[in-house]
């Protein structure tokens with residue numbers, strides 16, 4: 001797995017709810033906003049850049065939500081909690097967003113690589129930010 005490119009997903013939390021975003025297209029689905037970590041970037045730098053580009057949000061990255069998960073054969077997904085510092089989401093790439101409470105987490109169709117992170121989020125969400 002050493003040659004896989006890292007993708008960071010960002011679980012932005014506000015008022016006990018987490019932001020999920022709908023990726024359009026044939027292989028689309030609900031995901032944590034974020035994207036590929038470029039050469040020379042830290043996970044946090046990539047997360048901050050992607051959240052600005054995709055949703056016009058300013059975030060502070062927090063704890064990891066668990067071990068990285070493979071996405072197909074080329075990528076590895078890491079998901080982190082994040083605090084929302086400023087902004088209201090503006091959809092530059094996604095077709096919809098939802099702020100989900102714990103009870104809503106299982107009611108949307110997450111991309112497969114995201115699903116292993118949901119139990120940790122379920123445990124943590126009521127206690128953060």
Ligand SMILES: Nc1nc2c([nH]c(=O)n2[C@H]2C[C@H](O)[C@@H](COP(=O)(O)OP(=O)(O)OP(=O)(O)O)O2)c(=O)[nH]1
Pocket residue numbers: 007008009010030031032033034035036037050071075077111112113114
């Ligand atoms: N951002 C994000 N991508 C995810 C998640 N789950 C998942 O399987 N993916 C997949 C979808 C894409 O194939 C890939 C991420 O690519 P991306 O299109 O977001 O990356 P990027 O913004 O850097 O895009 P690009 O410049 O390469 O076009 O990872 C997730 O929770 N967040």
